[in-house]
Amino acid sequence: MKKLLLLFLCIFCLTHAQQQPAPAAPPAPPAPPAPPAVQKPAEPQQPAAQKPAEQKPAVEAAKPAEPPKPEPKKLPEDILQTPPVVYAVGNEYQIMALVKQDLPVVMWVEVNGKSYYDASNGILRSARSSHRMTVPQSELNAAKEYTLCCHVLTKRKAYFTQTEPLQKKTYKFRPIEKTENIKFFMLGDCHNRVKAPIAVTQYYGKDLDLLILNGDILDRSEKYSDLINLFKVAGGATNGEIPVVYARGNHEPRGVMAEELEYYSPLRNGYSYFTFRVGPIWGIVLDCGEDKPDGHDAYGHTIACHPFRLEETEYLKSVIANAANEYNAPDVKYRLVVCHIPFIRGTFEADIYREWCTLLRENVKPNLMFSAHYHRLKVVRPGDDWDKNGIPCTVVIGSRTGKGDDYTGTAVELTEKNAAVRFVNFTQKVEGEDIIEFK
Numbered sequence: 001m002k003k004l005l006l007l008f009l010c011i012f013c014l015t016h017a018q019q020q021p022a023p024a025a026p027p028a029p030p031a032p033p034a035p036p037a038v039q040k041p042a043e044p045q046q047p048a049a050q051k052p053a054e055q056k057p058a059v060e061a062a063k064p065a066e067p068p069k070p071e072p073k074k075l076p077e078d079i080l081q082t083p084p085v086v087y088a089v090g091n092e093y094q095i096m097a098l099v100k101q102d103l104p105v106v107m108w109v110e111v112n113g114k115s116y117y118d119a120s121n122g123i124l125r126s127a128r129s130s131h132r133m134t135v136p137q138s139e140l141n142a143a144k145e146y147t148l149c150c151h152v153l154t155k156r157k158a159y160f161t162q163t164e165p166l167q168k169k170t171y172k173f174r175p176i177e178k179t180e181n182i183k184f185f186m187l188g189d190c191h192n193r194v195k196a197p198i199a200v201t202q203y204y205g206k207d208l209d210l211l212i213l214n215g216d217i218l219d220r221s222e223k224y225s226d227l228i229n230l231f232k233v234a235g236g237a238t239n240g241e242i243p244v245v246y247a248r249g250n251h252e253p254r255g256v257m258a259e260e261l262e263y264y265s266p267l268r269n270g271y272s273y274f275t276f277r278v279g280p281i282w283g284i285v286l287d288c289g290e291d292k293p294d295g296h297d298a299y300g301h302t303i304a305c306h307p308f309r310l311e312e313t314e315y316l317k318s319v320i321a322n323a324a325n326e327y328n329a330p331d332v333k334y335r336l337v338v339c340h341i342p343f344i345r346g347t348f349e350a351d352i353y354r355e356w357c358t359l360l361r362e363n364v365k366p367n368l369m370f371s372a373h374y375h376r377l378k379v380v381r382p383g384d385d386w387d388k389n390g391i392p393c394t395v396v397i398g399s400r401t402g403k404g405d406d407y408t409g410t411a412v413e414l415t416e417k418n419a420a421v422r423f424v425n426f427t428q429k430v431e432g433e434d435i436i437e438f439k
């Protein structure tokens with residue numbers, strides 16, 4: 001029994017010893033401060049995974065290729081309507097070129113490495129089909145050639161105007177350098193004829209030194225096709241290779257396009273009367289304007305030529321005041337007056353025209369005056385029955401028109417002593433001639 005009790009006790013003790021709680025642990029030390037957070041560098045951006053090409057629908061894949069770009073326009077054949085014209089105004093040449101209608105083009109000429117632009121206060125012009133580049137005579141006379149340069153504008157915009165490539169063409173130019181046997185041709189009263197007037201100017205062939213266009217080259221300025229006849233005659237007769245002098249007639253101011261004439265003809269600071277030089281020749285272009293009073297019904301309140309003539313009288317006086325640099329310049333050998341209407345007879349504006357005659361006769365002392373207007377061929381000497389206003393020199397009225405191509409102009413050869421004048425018709429037959437001695 002004792003043994004059993006002892007065994008029980010032993011088992012009891014062992015069981016309770018295992019169930020005793022563990023002694024309490026010492027308190028934990030305070031936690032250290034957390035280290036600052038470290039900025040993790042940004043992961044480099046991985047390129048987007050290439051998407052597999054989408055399968056285009058069959059219709060889009062079969063889209064036709066874009067049409068090829070048109071060929072750039074070539075100078076002159078695709079751009080110009082006529083050869084250029086070299087007009088003499090003052091001591092300058094105005095090189096004028098006519099591009100195709102509605103073709104926007106910016107243009108300039110290069111003479112001896114220098115560029116002369118058709119520009120208005122730094123802006124190159126492209127709105128009209130006519131272009132004008134003004135070059136000092138001394139530069140072109142020395143270079144004897146000029147290069148027409150242009151860009152066709154695909155689209156003129158405020159920014160990034162698109163243009164076609166640069167186009168260039170060089171023209172030979174022959175200034176008048178001789179002082180004897182100078183040959184020139186005068187046309188007037190063409191009244192929109194082109195072919196026959198060009199044909200008569202070929203009378204001197206390659207020896208032609210100068211072309212004078214003496215008014216009524218246009219029959220009227222009604223349409224654009226009227227306006228460009230001046231370019232057709234002047235460019236066709238000279239090919240831009242010799243100087244041209246232009247005097248306006250009384251038919252050019254007629255019609256709705258007359259206001260545009262200033263852009264299609266040579267002017268001195270906007271005026272149609274001016275002096276000019278070509279080699280040893282000094283000349284003055286005068287403009288009588290219309291041939292009837294401003295209030296005439298034919299003009300319908302669109303003409304003010306009377307004040308225009310009075311301004312011109314003042315200009316003539318200013319030329320006389322500057323004689324030393326004009327007709328009395330040391331290298332001047334010939335003095336010419338060019339005016340479409342021979343202001344030598346009649347009662348219309350007689351006071352003004354007598355004053356012009358007196359100023360010219362007493363001061364300028366011209367060798368010859370050339371006119372047209374009457375559609376006849378006539379040489380008027382001082383004292384003749386046509387001389388009603390005291391003409392300043394012999395006046396040659398030198399154009400006659402018939403039907404169709406029937407047209408006659410005036411060929412002139414200048415020597416120191418005289419001028420040989422021949423009236424040449426469209427078959428190049430001489431219809432009459434005269435020798436005018438210089439005093």
Ligand SMILES: [Fe+2]
Nearest residue numbers: 216249250373
């Ligand atoms: Fe006329």
